[in-house]
Amino acid sequence: MTSQADIILDVRHLSKHYPIERGLFRKVVGTVKAVDDVSLVLHRGETLGLVGESGCGKTTLGRCIVRAIEPSQGQILLCVDGQPPVDLALLDRKTIRPYRRYINMVFQDPYSSLDPRMTVLDIVGEPLRENGLAQGPDLEERVKRVVQQVGLDVRYLKRYPHAFSGGQRQRIGIARALATEPQLIVADEPVTALDVSIRAQILNLLQDIQAQMNLAFLFIAHDLSVVQHISDRVAVMYLGRIVESGATQDLFTQPAHPYTEALLSALPIPDPDVKRRRLVLPGEIANPAKPPTGCPFHPRCRYVQKRCMEERPAWVEKANGRGIACHRADELSLTGIAHHGMP
Secondary structure (H helix, E strand, O other): OOHEEEEEEEEEEEEEEEEEEEEOOEEEEEOOOOOOOOEEEEEEOHHHEEHHHHOOOOOHHHHHHOOOOOOOOEEEOOOOOOOHHHHHHOOOOOHHHHHHHHEEEOOOOOOOOOOOOOHHHHHHHOOOHHHHOOOHHHHHHHHHHHHOOOOOOHHOOOOOOHHHHHHHHHHHHHHHHOOOOOOOOEOOOOOOOOOOOOOOHHHHHHHHHHHOOEEEEEEEOHHHHHHHHHOEEEEEEEEEEEEEEEEHHHHHOOOOOOOHHHHHEEEEEEEOOOOOOOOOOOOOOOOOOOOOOOOOOOOOOOOOOOOHHHOOOOOEEEEOOOEEEOOOOOOOOOOOOOOOOOO
C-alpha cells in the first residue's frame, strides 16, 4: 500500500500547446494541444506504463516532465531526498540544474541518441562532469561501475558507438541515465528499435536495476505486451489526455474506456487455440489542432451517444484506484484479456 510519502512525481494539469503560425508576420491562427491537462502520480520503486497510439502526446509528455520541452502550463512536482516538493515547471535553466541528477531519460533510438564522436567513457561520464559529481580518476571509476551494472565490459570504455550493436548501444544509453544515481527515469520506447531477441534482455535489465536502486520508471510505449510485462500501473492516453488509468492487471482484464478495449483487442495471444475478435477503430486519431467537441474519442467510439458528442467527460477517481474519463463507464461491460502474456 503506497502513501503520500512514497510519491516521487506529481504532475498536475500539465499542458503543452504549440501555436500554429501563418503568413509573413507569423500570425497565430490556431493551437496544437499536444498535451492537454494531464495529471498523474508516480511512486518510488514503481513503473507506470504510458500507452496510446502514435501522435497521442506520450513522448511530448515525457519530455515536458524532464524539462527537455518547456510546458505551457501546469505543475511538475518532484519529491527527492525527503525535501519538500519542487515544481520543475517554475525553474529556469540555472535553478533547475541541481535537480537534473534526480530525473533522467532513456531515448527510443540507441543509434541517434549517442554522440558518434564521443567514447563510452565520455558519454557516460558527461552527466557526472556536468553536474559536478565527479572528475578525473573518480569519474572513470564511477563510469566503470555503472557500465558493469548494465552488463558491458569495462574494456569498451575507449570505443565509439559505431562499434556496438543496437542492444549494446541501448545499454550505454541506460548507463548514461544511471550515472548520476537518479530516482526517476523516463523511458521513451526504450526497446521499440531493438530486435525481438534483445528486448527481453533490456526489459529484465531495467527491472533488475529498479530493484537494486528503488527507481521509479515512467515507461512510455505503444506495445501493450511490453507494458503488461513491466508495469505496476498503466495510464492510457488519447489526443493529449489521459482517458483511463489503473493497476495493470485490473486494466487489462476489465477495461473501463472503449479506447482501452480497442487497444487490448489488438494484443496478440500466444495460443493458436484462443480466438478473439479485434475491434478496428474507424478513421484516424483526431487532429489535435481541431479536436472534436464533447468526448475527443466519440467519432471512433462504438458506444457513442448524443451526450458524448456534446459534453466532455470529467475525470473520475474510483475507490479501487482506477481513474476514467467516460460518460458511460458505469454502464458498459467491456472486454479485456484473461491472462498476462510475455513481450
